[in-house]
Amino acid sequence: MNVLHLIFSMEKGGAETYLINLIKNSKENVKYFIVCDHKGYNHRKLEELDVEVEIIPMNSVYDIKSAHKIASYCKKNKIDIIQAHFLRESFIAVLAKLFYPKLRVVWTTHFIYEYSGLINKLNKVFAKFADRIISVSNAVKKSLENENINSKKITTIYNGVDTEYFKPIAVNNIREEFNIDKDELLLITAARFEKIKGHDFLIDGLYELKNKGIQFKCLLVGDGSEKNNLENKIKELELEENIIFTGYREDIPSLLSASDIYISPSINEAISFSILEALSCNIPAIATNVGGVPEIFEQSNCGAMIEYGDKEALANSILELYSNKDEYLEKKKNARKLVIDKFSITNMVEKTVELYENSIS
Structure with a gap:
């Protein structure tokens, strides 16, 4: 054929x-x-x-x-x-x-x-x-x-998802590369810098998270037409020490494995490869309740969903997930199994x- x-x-x-x-x-x-x-x-x-x-x-x-x-x-x-x-x-x-x-x-x-x-x-x-x-x-x-x-x-x-490629990598130097302490909360999102991907909303949520006194870093992986606008907003909100632009990277499994929570702040998604790739690396995800995204989360307890634009809910979801270690480990355990079984x-x-x-x- x-x-x-x-x-x-x-x-x-x-x-x-x-x-x-x-x-x-x-x-x-x-x-x-x-x-x-x-x-x-x-x-x-x-x-x-x-x-x-x-x-x-x-x-x-x-x-x-x-x-x-x-x-x-x-x-x-x-x-x-x-x-x-x-x-x-x-x-x-x-x-x-x-x-x-x-x-x-x-x-x-x-x-x-x-x-x-x-x-x-x-x-x-x-x-x-x-x-x-x-x-x-x-x-x-x-x-x-x-x-x-x-x-x-x-x-x-x-x-x-290619689960043999997107899998947990126990030892890598990502935190050392970006000078991030091994115990500091590390968030990540990987998407082209376009309005539909919701980076603007993510930055608003991270501003709320910082105001709650949380120490964290967030990796923005990718590139695109909105990069200059995002850099200006980050500067205005004084988040330069918290948000890191990595550029386009080929070592996504290493970046994911070094991180604690994946964030998908999109305005719309048919279904997200990036969420599935993160879950396959055993990283719980927080995502906007849009398009086909709920079809991932309704099949397993592997993260949390929020409404697009609710920056307080985004900050609270990150805080609640990371501060409750038992819940975090349960979602982490479920993440890769979901991808292997269903995706x-x-x-x-x-x-x-x-x-x-x-x-x-």
Whole structure:
């Protein structure tokens, strides 16, 4: 079975992590191909996996020229299924099917559905020609159903975490690198610096935590367009001694293992790879009650949820979790077990391949 993944570029996000995990853990009966608009940051990881990657420009959701080239590529390589990621790629996959009707089209929806106007109307039309739709959480599935997209086509398959890579690392030098005392409370969040990721709210909560007299450090892992704004806010609130920008890092398991609590302050999340990766490293998490995030916490006592914008609740949740050692150790014990049982790569790959097989049967 030959499966082509259509993704605009391989950058640093959750969809790219999903794709790499799927390919690395591929079943023997599935061969993967990739088409991108251009090379991105993580393109080298595809090359390391020895996957065939073709560059075909995708200029818009209506790019007929691109669709024709992709259809020709599919004929040449005897592709059975196109799995498309994001809106542009999903529309182009359907258009490619016009030129090569044997294709089966699978959409993967990584976000809560939030389109409006013409795009919303077109999405409903194009969805009729998709053979299957994967939603990465039940919250995503519900958002699609609310737009009258056929629920029979939609299957929820949770993102899978590489638990052999994201695992506790007992000895590392992260605290020494950042000059953090071994007994000081260390918080961490790893996300691109964009408004939707809620760093503004996190900083407000940390300001409240400091005012309660708590000694702590917080690692902000990543980069992005909001970095200057965040640096200015941290300076205004005199949190420079508490908050550390690490930049983009490859050693995420070491950073997580050195930390005490993971914070996910997002405005919205379909479901968070970062939370799952932290839990897989045995780190309890505090997260905003948004999107598909509750689907993680309702399955295990592994952290706490708060409402976005409630900075007092964020500070109190951190304080309560860390000061109650018995509760903290219980959540820590549950964290990795939850990921292994419910959010493993094995589960994701098996369910995805089963969906492939059903779509061509």
